[in-house]
Amino acid sequence: MRIKTISRSVDEFTRERSQDLQRVFHNFDPSLRPMEKAVEYQRALTAAKLEKIFARPFVGAMDGHRDGISCMAKNPNYLKGIFSASMDGDIRLWDIATSRRTVCQFPGHLGAVRGLTVSTDGNVLVSCGTDCNVRLWSVPRPSLEDSDLSSEKSTEPSAVYTCKNALLAVDHQFEGDLFATAGAQLDIWNHNRSQPVQSFTSGSHSVISVRFNPGEPDILATSSGDNHISIYDIRMSSAARKILMRTKTNSIAWNPMEPMNFTAANEDGNCYSFDGRKNEEAKCVHKDHVSAVMDIDFSPTGREFVTGSYDRSVRIFPYNGGHSREIYHTKRMQRVFCVKYSSDATYVISGSDDTNLRLWKAKASEQLGVILPREQKKHEYNEAVKNRYKHLPEIKRIVRHRHLPKPIYKAKAESRAMNDAKRRKDDRRKAHSAPGTVVTESHRTRRIIKEVE
Amino acid sequence: MEVALEDNSLMDKVLPPDEQEIDVELEAKEKKYLRGEGANLETLKDKKLKTQLASREKLYGKSAKAAAKIEKWLLPASAGYLETDGLEKTWRVKQTDIAKEVDILSSRNQYDIVLPDFGPYKLDFTASGRHMLAGGRKGHLALVDMMSMNLIKEIQVRETVRDVAFLHNDQFFAAAQKKYSYIYARDGTELHCLKERGPVARLRFLKNHFLLASVNKIGQLHYQDVTYGDMVASIRTGKGRTDVMEVNPYNGVVALGHSGGTVTMWKPTSQAPLVQMQCHPGPVSSLAFHPNGHLMATSGKERKLKIWDLRKFEEVLGDSSGDYSRYMSHSMVKGYQIEKVMFRPYEDVLGIGHSMGWSSVLIPGSGEPNFDSWVANPFETTKQRREKEVHLLLDKLPPETIMLDPSKIGAMRPSRRKERLTRGEIEAEKEVAVEAAKGVELKKKTKGRNKPSKRTKKKKELVENAKRTFPEQENSAAGKKRRIGEDAAAELPACLKRFARKN
Numbered sequence: 008m009r010i011k012t013i014s015r016s017v018d019e020f021t022r023e024r025s026q027d028l029q030r031v032f033h034n035f036d037p038s039l040r041p042m043e044k045a046v047e048y049q050r051a052l053t054a055a056k057l058e059k060i061f062a063r064p065f066v067g068a069m070d071g072h073r074d075g076i077s078c079m080a081k082n083p084n085y086l087k088g089i090f091s092a093s094m095d096g097d098i099r100l101w102d103i104a105t106s107r108r109t110v111c112q113f114p115g116h117l118g119a120v121r122g123l124t125v126s127t128d129g130n131v132l133v134s135c136g137t138d139c140n141v142r143l144w145s146v147p148r149p150s151l152e153d154s155d156l157s158s159e160k161s162t163e164p165s166a167v168y169t170c171k172n173a174l175l176a177v178d179h180q181f182e183g184d185l186f187a188t189a190g191a192q193l194d195i196w197n198h199n200r201s202q203p204v205q206s207f208t209s210g211s212h213s214v215i216s217v218r219f220n221p222g223e224p225d226i227l228a229t230s231s232g233d234n235h236i237s238i239y240d241i242r243m244s245s246a247a248r249k250i251l252m253r254t255k256t257n258s259i260a261w262n263p264m265e266p267m268n269f270t271a272a273n274e275d276g277n278c279y280s281f282d283g284r285k286n287e288e289a290k291c292v293h294k295d296h297v298s299a300v301m302d303i304d305f306s307p308t309g310r311e312f313v314t315g316s317y318d319r320s321v322r323i324f325p326y327n328g329g330h331s332r333e334i335y336h337t338k339r340m341q342r343v344f345c346v347k348y349s350s351d352a353t354y355v356i357s358g359s360d361d362t363n364l365r366l367w368k369a370k371a372s373e374q375l376g377v378i379l380p381r382e383q384k385k386h387e388y389n390e391a392v393k394n395r396y397k398h399l400p401e402i403k404r405i406v407r408h409r410h411l412p413k414p415i416y417k418a419k420a421e422s423r424a425m426n427d428a429k430r431r432k433d434d435r436r437k438a439h440s441a442p443g444t445v446v447t448e449s450h451r452t453r454r455i456i457k458e459v460e
Numbered sequence: 461m462e463v464a465l466e467d468n469s470l471m472d473k474v475l476p477p478d479e480q481e482i483d484v485e486l487e488a489k490e491k492k493y494l495r496g497e498g499a500n501l502e503t504l505k506d507k508k509l510k511t512q513l514a515s516r517e518k519l520y521g522k523s524a525k526a527a528a529k530i531e532k533w534l535l536p537a538s539a540g541y542l543e544t545d546g547l548e549k550t551w552r553v554k555q556t557d558i559a560k561e562v563d564i565l566s567s568r569n570q571y572d573i574v575l576p577d578f579g580p581y582k583l584d585f586t587a588s589g590r591h592m593l594a595g596g597r598k599g600h601l602a603l604v605d606m607m608s609m610n611l612i613k614e615i616q617v618r619e620t621v622r623d624v625a626f627l628h629n630d631q632f633f634a635a636a637q638k639k640y641s642y643i644y645a646r647d648g649t650e651l652h653c654l655k656e657r658g659p660v661a662r663l664r665f666l667k668n669h670f671l672l673a674s675v676n677k678i679g680q681l682h683y684q685d686v687t688y689g690d691m692v693a694s695i696r697t698g699k700g701r702t703d704v705m706e707v708n709p710y711n712g713v714v715a716l717g718h719s720g721g722t723v724t725m726w727k728p729t730s731q732a733p734l735v736q737m738q739c740h741p742g743p744v745s746s747l748a749f750h751p752n753g754h755l756m757a758t759s760g761k762e763r764k765l766k767i768w769d770l771r772k773f774e775e776v777l778g779d780s781s782g783d784y785s786r787y788m789s790h791s792m793v794k795g796y797q798i799e800k801v802m803f804r805p806y807e808d809v810l811g812i813g814h815s816m817g818w819s820s821v822l823i824p825g826s827g828e829p830n831f832d833s834w835v836a837n838p839f840e841t842t843k844q845r846r847e848k849e850v851h852l853l854l855d856k857l858p859p860e861t862i863m864l865d866p867s868k869i870g871a872m873r874p875s876r877r878k879e880r881l882t883r884g885e886i887e888a889e890k891e892v893a894v895e896a897a898k899g900v901e902l903k904k905k906t907k908g909r910n911k912p913s914k915r916t917k918k919k920k921e922l923v924e925n926a927k928r929t930f931p932e933q934e935n936s937a938a939g940k941k942r943r944i945g946e947d948a949a950a951e952l953p954a955c956l957k958r959f960a961r962k963n
Contacts, residue, residue, distance in 0.1 A: 008545065029844065038751055046668065
């Protein structure tokens with residue numbers, strides 16, 4: 008006869024000394040946990056509510072410019088600084104980490120500064136403006152003394168190059184020493200030469216924006232005033248690809264993690280993601296803004312991008328999703344002309360018409376600073392359990408809820424009514440015609456007129 | 461990740477036979493952790509959603525595999541067993557024999573406490589099995605720490621105590637006394653007097669919902685939320701007095717056994733029972749639920765024990781079948797009337813409350829050997845107990861989540877699209893209804909009220925009512941227009957015929 012009973016000795020299950028950690032035992036058997044699904048749902052509900060309670064995205068505003076901010080630039084080598092330029096020619100370097108103050112000023116431009124960019128090694132700042140000048144500045148090395156100084160330094164430009172027409176945008180090559188300016192034509196410059204090394208002309212319209220590809224150093228995308236998006240290879244003499252759309256594109260950003268894809272911020276309020284190799288239809292249309300999208304920047308993770316629009320709001324979109332996951336707005340923030348996603352994917356910086364730069368958290372309810380591992384685990388668990396049940400009505404209602412400013416709310420309601428009416432009429436037209444005669448165009452191709460090789 | 465899995469499958473073919481057995485065993489364990497079938501992704505047309513769900517399903521598979529491996533290799537204790545060899549039967553093994561074979565710690569769990577003065581004792585254990593509450597009919601309440609066999613507190617309330625129950629931990633307990641029920645703290649202070657319930661016969665606590673359920677002498681069922689004291693529901697069962705009440709741990713449903721032999725199941729949000737089952741020809745004497753929620757055992761006064769499958773509400777056939785045969789037996793001293801039997805959680809111990817005190821006997825294999833510290837920890841410190849209380853309160857479920865099938869929570873309701881029936885089908889249904897109405901046999905009235913004219917009138921009325929549920933198809937507006945068009949076209953002179961409304 009063999010008999011065994013459960014006998015637990017206290018030593019095995021409790022700690023020896025008070026300095027030791029308490030012993031924890033796991034048994035993942037579901038029969039020990041009755042009603043586990045209901046408990047999980049309850050936790051998801053609590054997590055959704057807590058996320059809303061802790062959602063405080065606005066970190067601070069940086070005041071100093073005397074005119075609306077026209078462009079910003081990130082320094083790839085220095086996380087805490089950002090350059091911004093305003094419509095009266097004022098260029099400043101801000102410390103966004105602790106003090107949110109101007110560290111250094113770069114005076115010199117006489118008119119609006121339209122483009123700002125930093126070389127990849129972080130040493131040279133290139134700016135261009137409506138006074139037909141390209142100025143190169145040497146970026147001051149950040150040192151320990153800088154944070155103590157209450158006075159702001161100002162530096163002289165290391166080089167000033169003049170051209171015939173006003174310049175509208177500038178971008179620097181990755182891992183190279185060429186930079187491109189956009190104006191009446193697309194020019195490629197070298198740091199040391201006072202004349203452009205290469206020029207591309209295309210039609211009679213000016214080039215509005217330019218962006219170099221992070222993966223391929225010789226490829227860049229431009230958008231022009233006659234509603235074209237062109238992709239150039241600087242080793243070739245003309246555009247590699249051209250897409251004609253119905254409205255003009257204000258800004259383009261390449262996905263840093265998938266460098267063949269880029270997203271274009273369009274004047275009709277949508278952002279179009281394209282595969283650079285296949286341009287006949289957009290990969291994804293991101294619709295949520297009610298007015299023109301002025302600027303776009305990708306997160307370094309490549310999974311999200313931030314857009315700033317003429318409708319006074321900043322939105323964050325997932326890279327493959329049609330609608331925004333977050334909207335930031337303030338009564339004091341007027342037309343947003345430029346946005347940047349910080350290089351550690353934590354912050355979003357917006358520069359707007361009311362002369363302020365604003366710093367926002369990318370994830371509104373994120374806890375900043377050093378987080379203990381148990382806290383981190385709890386945050387991750389809350390996120391995971393909320394995502395598991397976020398399609399159910401009670402939780403969806405909480406997670407989706409955002410306060411919209413009244414003009415945007417009304418504009419969206421109006422556009423929704425208009426789209427519904429249009430769709431209903433199209434459906435009826437289709438239903439009453441011979442099958443196959445009326446073809447609905449997909450959103451991905453609707454706004455593209457043609458692709459030109 | 462993909463490559464690693466492929467390597468494993470190659471290795472499978474070369475494994476020695478005993479390791480293959482382990483694989484089969486692990487697969488069987490995995491099923492338990494998968495918690496049901498995976499979703500059918502073939503019906504989805506949205507490719508993005510399909511890939512997202514497919515990757516999630518893979519993750520579930522991986523976590524189930526990991527949990528199965530942990531169960532096989534990492535759990536500290538194994539279950540108890542009683543195996544006899546040869547002709548010896550397990551039910552002939554006495555407690556004294558068991559005591560000889562097991563170690564000292566376990567043999568400490570076998571004892572008889574003799575308290576003849578205070579009447580039959582009711583028992584309750586906390587969820588971790590560490591504390592026990594004993595309530596004697598004559599008013600003796602005792603809170604005992606089972607690990608150290610310490611008596612923490614005993615009080616004499618000088619009134620009949622009909623039932624005792626722990627609340628969420630050992631700090632609070634409730635006692636159903638002569639006129640009202642009371643809630644006491646661990647040190648014996650009376651915290652609340654629950655007057656609304658009246659004289660209670662049975663008290664049970666629903667842990668996940670923090671509801672104290674009770675049935676009183678009139679047969680009313682009360683649910684009270686003990687976190688803020690609100691009476692969530694008081695239900696008149698309408699079936700008279702009963703003192704057989706148990707809670708199904710799987711779904712939080714309360715089952716009452718009545719004197720007519722029916723078992724009814726209740727939830728706090730409805731005044732009518734969820735289920736009524738006729739279990740016994742005579743009164744139901746007691747009820748018990750299996751922790752997985754699918755089995756229920758009932759016993760009746762006609763000395764029969766029945767086991768029911770709650771998914772089909774049918775009896776599980778055969779008390780003599782292989783699954784349910786006698787395992788052990790323990791004979792009590794003559795004259796002891798057994799009041800309550802309850803298994804102690806996480807131990808191989810059965811607590812018996814009887815008229816001369818309480819006893820504890822060893823039943824090898826009855827307890828769960830491995831506890832989870834986050835669910836119930838018998839070795840809890842004060843700090844852990846406090847944290848656990850806060851977490852329990854945060855996870856408190858609302859009373860609406862009590863339902864027969866708790867897996868419906870968090871599931872999407874299937875979309876019901878009623879197909880509009882064609883005209884032919886409606887006509888067919890109408891025919892059937894009319895036939896049914898014609899076939900109804902009318903009751904033959906007496907005392908001169910059975911006139912043939914009245915009978916035919918009644919039959920006609922029934923047929924009319926049956927037809928009325930199917931609205932006339934011809935009366936729709938479109939039909940009307942068509943008719944007008946046709947009629948008008950016939951009347952028009954030839955030159956105006958082109959203006960007649962075309963169908």
